[in-house]
Amino acid sequence: MFFFFPEESPSNADNTYQSPFESIKQIDDDGNEYWYARDLQEILEYSEWRNFSKIIEKAKSACETSGHAVQSEFVDVNKLVDVGANLQRSIQDIVLSRYACYLIAMNGNPRKEVIALAQTYFAVKTHEQEQLELQKEDSLRLQIRQDIKEHNISLAEAANQAGIKEPKDYAIFQNEGYKGLYGGLGGGVKPIHAKKGLKKSQKILDHMGSTELAANLFRSTQTDEKLRREGIKGKENANKIHHDVGAKVRQTIKELGGTMPEDLETPTKSIQQIRKESKKALSK
Secondary structure, eight states: OOOOOOSSOOSSGGGOOOOHHHHTOEEOTTSOEEEEHHHHHHHTTOOOHHHHHHHHHHHHHHHHHTTOOHHHHEEEEEEEEEEETTEEEEEEEEEEOHHHHHHHHHTSOTTOHHHHHHHHHHHHHHHHHHHHHHHHHHHHHHHHHHHHHHHHHHHHHHHHHHTOOSHHHHHHHHHHHHHHHTTTTOSTHHHHHHHTTOOTTSOGGGGOOHHHHHHHHHHHHHHHHHHHHTTOOSHHHHHHHHHHHHHHHHHHHHHTTOOOGGGSOOOSSOHHHHHHHHHHHHHO
């Protein structure tokens, strides 16, 4: 079987070319693309499921080695197929992500021309998805960082009402919140700064991913509300509230099985770099 990938799509709508991998693609209710292993087996010219299963197992091993969750990329399912005389039987199948399909193609028989086509198709699609996810992450970081900036103004007002008037006292107050949230490091802002390998002039909030930023936004908003709701007075009391709220957010993350803030990866791009790139893109 040979599949031809034309450089240009024909202008006639009835003859518009469609990749065979596109033709078997499925889309779930959330808009996520996936493929069935049985469909992919046929297009990749594997006549027997047992032989194709060996390729899938190699792909799973590669998936695990790359640090991806195998159970998320390869989902075992059973489905009913017609066997004639109005009868059906259940067969094993696997729901494959785009990345899973790519790994299968990379572990397929290199002598098959269709395997080379599959490698190209899924490599391009995987790269496109990665770029899209990076763009979404950058956009989310910008949004949450701006939210934190705005909410910190309100938090500063609440702290002031509680008796924290001087900049030095407010720095201590903020440090207590970080101590609570980043209990694994201890010491507040300084160890976080050191863990991220930042210069003294760089702000830690500008070097956090969206998940870490979201945790800090929650810490800020909940401390603000608690100070106002309970009418907290006194610097020590306000500091304790901020520390306790930070610790509570940390405990919630732990209970949900999440990654502790200090263990989250520091993005390669700062908020300033993302803003600069966004402005440059808009000016084109």
